[in-house]
Amino acid sequence: MEALVDPRPLRGEPISLDLLNTRWRGDQLFHDPDGLAIWLASNGLTDRAPDSEATLGALLRTRDALLALRTDPDNPDAADALNAVLAHGRIRRVLGPDGLPHDEPDVTDPTWLPAWLAADDYLRLLARDPGRIRECVHENCILTFFDTSQNGRRRWCDMARCGNRAKAARHYAQQTKEAQKG
Template structure:
């Protein structure tokens, strides 16, 4: 784990969405964890990938390409996003294995610097296969964060009730009291 503190307001989402959440809004300004290799090291550490992949310029470049592709796939027309995600996935593959515990899979990469980007794109495929309707953008108009809705009834709207949910409630309350 990287020694640097992760400054992001929403962490712990599945890998693909956690990559999207490396950009967030604070006090009206967009923040970006992936502006350099130090931020990359924080992200790799937060996702348990720091022991497997280097926080170098090539890995950062590939990860930014994957983030753009995932953003297009999640927020834009599906066909547009699919091409970008497929381009990232072209840099790795799954090799079937037999382990002492039974069947297994091992990701393989022609170039290890594609590893984190490929794993995030692969995770997006897993989310699509699991519950595509549970991949959500926060409902707050000024929030750019994404989450995988694990609520029982599937009605989560906010990245965080403490942040965006409270802001929305406060805005509605203010509007009601202002009009009264």
């Protein structure tokens, strides 16, 4: 079987933001017949959750709740929707084979595991630093990222993609302005 390739321009973000980023190009990824399988593989969940309509439905509900919270963090309906996803599981503390404590997700229905992990991850990011969850400032980009830069001033999802476009547009505007003066 040929390996499925994730076509999205920004990968490697925490799972909650990666789920938000499935909206890229008009939700193209989840409309592709292999889209859910690609997303599950990109997040290391291929063997842990089924590639099914039920899994996709749970993810879409979670994505809608996350998007509503990004738009309005004080939205009680969005908080309720995210809490409804979280009600499908919990963290269970176990003693691992290495003799150290581990936190394991305990989700009884595997179709909810990816959605639950994304919802739980979003809470983790909020607890870590909600100000570092950012949307790309490029006017034509809808991608979300977690700013891990040392100074916390990252503005673009990807410097090579959106950052260079913004710089090129500024340069072009400056050249046009100078040409009109001269």
